[in-house]
Amino acid sequence: MAGDEIKTIHMREVVRPLKTTFSTSLGYKNAMRSVIVEVHLRDGSSGLGECATSFVLPHETVDRIRGIIHEERSFLAGKRAARFPVIAAALRERHPFFPMTISGLETAIWRAWLRSTGTAETAWFGGALRRIETDITIPHATDGRILRGWIGQVACKGFTVYKVKVSGRKADDNRLVASVASALEELDVHYILRLDGNQGFTRAGCLAFADHVVKKGYPVELFEQPLQRDDRRGLKEITKHSPLPVILDETVFSAEDMEMALNEGLGHGVNIKTAKSGVTESLSIMKLAKKGGLRLMAGCMTETMTGLSAGIAMAMGTAAFDYIDLDSIHFLHHRKQYGEITVEGAGYRREEMGNGNQGIGGRVG
Secondary structure (H helix, E strand, O other), X not given: OOOOEEEEEEEEEEEEEEEEEEEEOOEEEEEEEEEEEEEEEOOXXXXXXXXXXXXXXXXXXXXXXXXXXXXXXXXXXXXXXXXXXXXXXHHHHHOXXXXXXXXXXXXXXXXXXXXXXXXXXXXXHOXXXXXXXXXXXXXXXXXXXXXXXXXXXXXXXXXXXXXXXOOOOHHHHHHHHHHHHHHHHHXXXXXXXXXXXXXXXXXXXXXXXXXXXXXXXXXXXXXXOOOOOOOHHHHHHHHHHOOOOEEEOOOOOOHHHHHHHHHHOXXXXXXXXXXXXXXXXXXXXXXXXXXXXXXXXXXXXXXXXXXXXXXXXXXXXXOOOOEEOOOHHHHOOOOOEEOOEEEEOOEEEEOOOOOOOOOOOOOOO
């Protein structure tokens, strides 16, 4: 009997208040909600994963996540954790519309296996970097007082890259970007902006807004997912004509999605999230995108450090990413130390722990 066989699976819901309202073109929330799953192996090793919830997949609720995990306990019992890629592939086939649930499960199995082998997470990904720095999200706030309060909080932490949630509503977006730029300039912050449309734009609206921010001279370096995820013709058109690089997010959940996007010329880059694609698919997407000459962003959902740390380990370990968007922990009240990861200002630093028990253990971040 192999020691890395899955013995038990536990889960619990986590609800945490956000420091500021998280609002996008898809909706708003004042708390994050997810399911933490814990996998125990026969040799005593264990690992945590996080099944996030999101505006993008409103059907993937806490109740449905818990139901799927409960349903799959018998399938997973006795499986060898070392075979986590095969297990994840089978689960994705069984539950194609619940990618974040399967991603959290896969991450927990992967972590349990890493612990059984004494391997650190960043080392497994390659161990390339000791430190990375993330952007910070600016929600689509219409209240100027709340907006400036949030910018003031995060600017003093040393953030220099700000991802602005725009909506596709021209007047609102023009005002928002102008207000963000003005607030940062008043604080004497040397900044870069990123735009995130969250599928809220039309083709014409996207191109017009991209032209507007370029003509205004704002230091904008990309435009993430302006159009609906399945608007292939539109995405192809704006990829050809946008003055800003177009980064795909909701369009790509799997390697199959990435192949389609490459074949059809959709986007200049892709946002890869372990929360939506898990460990195996994220690496497959990364390799395909890199081979196709696309720019890479490491991203996240509204997660605790339990889920976020997998993305941090991937970004640090591979050193493959052009843009880092791993900021969810900054919307929560958080600690400074999580296993091998130290949170310092706008960055994350990897500590040499000196043992094989590195990574996220039994405490929720």
